[in-house]
Amino acid sequence: MRLLGRWLAAQVGRAFLAAWAIASLVFLLSRLDAAKATDLLLGETDNLGTAVLRADADTIQHQARQAIEQRLGLAEPLFYTTRTQQAGTVSWHWHGLHNQYHRWLVGLLHGHLGLSFRDGQPIGPRWRAALAYTIPLTFLALLGAIVGALLVGLVLADGPQAALSGWRAGLHTLLTGLQGLPLFALALGLLFAFANPDMLNILPAYAGSPDDEELWGQRALRLVLPVLALVLAVLPELALLLAHTLRHELSTGYATTARAKGLSNGKLLRRHALPNAILPLLTALAGLLPALVAGAVVVETIFALPGTGRLLAEAVAMHDYPVVVAGVLFTALARLLALALADALYAWADPRIRLVP
Incomplete structure (x- = not known):
């Protein structure tokens, strides 16, 4: 138990360090393009009128740009040091702790994700409100995918070993076709089939903000x-992988021996083949959670769900980079924690695997 605790602490620590490094890189790269966000805000407030002289207009615009940069915290140096080159001489300037990156990092350690370029408001409450929609959506999809993959995989494997036939072959073909469809096509197809007055029209078309009543x-x-x-x-990916692995397990020697002793094919699948086939499925599950988080961008946009995916899509369109950096941090943490969870599940499923901190 003590070894497991040390291993979990080490894995979580590595995940947070990797997520911090990724978010820091995205933060620095995004600030190099922060002038676009300033130009957008400047264009919204640019009501100079035709009667103003050109010189006065340039002065007013310059002052407005400086005010916007000051409000967004872009007037400070970007990093602790800057590199300049004059007359062939390269020099480095130390700015101390008064820079954009240090202010962002300190705020992140205190739980503050920064201020929006769009309206200058803290983005933490905005992200918490969006996560209230994304977390239940992702959790339900994760649970449904795991349960569905187990059921469908067992059904596909519980058949003739030579080749799939009958309705199992049709189900395999259907899953293969679904695997080739992009997520937006699946979402639009479900909308057309189940939320269309000309079709079934049995489910709401949009998941938007519900009323209190x-x-x-x-x-x-x-x-x-x-x-x-x-x-x-x-x-489809999980179910087809599990079915293939189960059918391989059923062709091994221990499965033949179990059948010779009178064990039914269903019990052989559940008691013996499934535990041995679970490790490849865990490998696929390591990428499932980040795939669902990324897929939320498409689904929440199509179904008008005010979650993190829709928030990120709007932030990218408006060059609201602090919101984008927070999204990258969230996605990176989901990916890295999913890998750590998969390693823990490996050790649980196969006692031969040893955890090394």
Whole structure:
């Protein structure tokens, strides 16, 4: 138990360090292009009129730009040092702790994600409100994909060993076709099939912000299509991988011996083949959570769900880089923690695997 605790602490520490490094790189690169955000805000406030002289207009515009940069914290140096080159001589200037990166890093350590370039407001509350939609959506899709992959994989493997036939072959073909469809096509297809007055029209078309007086059942119905779109996007890969691995296990010597002793094919699958086939599935699960987080960008935009995906899409369109950096940090943490979770599940599924901090 003590070894497991040290290993978990080491894995989580590495995940946070890697996420910090990725977010720092994105932060520095985004600030190199911060002039676009300033130009957008300057264009919104540029009401100089035709009667103002050109010189006065340039002066007013310059003062407005300086005010915007001061408000957004862009007037300070970007990093601790800057490199300049004059007359062939390269020199380095130390700016101390008064720079944009240090201020962002200190704020991050205190739980502050920064200020929006769009309106100058803290983006932490905005992200917390968005996560209140994304976390349930992602969790339900993750649970549905895992359960669905186990059921479908067992069904596909529980058949003739020579080749798939009948309805199992049709199900395999359907999963293969779904695997080749992009997520936006799946989401639009579900909208057309289940939220179209000319078709079934049994589910809400949009999952947007619910009313306070809306019943929980109605709120749950709004999540059916977004969750189903995410599940269908990742289920085929997991189910086909598990089915292939199970069929391979059923062709091994221990499976033949178990059948000779009278064990039914269903019990052989559940008791013996599935535990041995679970490790390849865990490898796929390591990339499942970040794939769902990335897929939320598409799903939340299509179904008008005010989650992190929609927030990121709007931030990229408006060059609101602090929001984008927070999204990169969130996605990187999800990816790295998923890898750590997969390693822990490896050790749980196979006692021969030893955890080394």
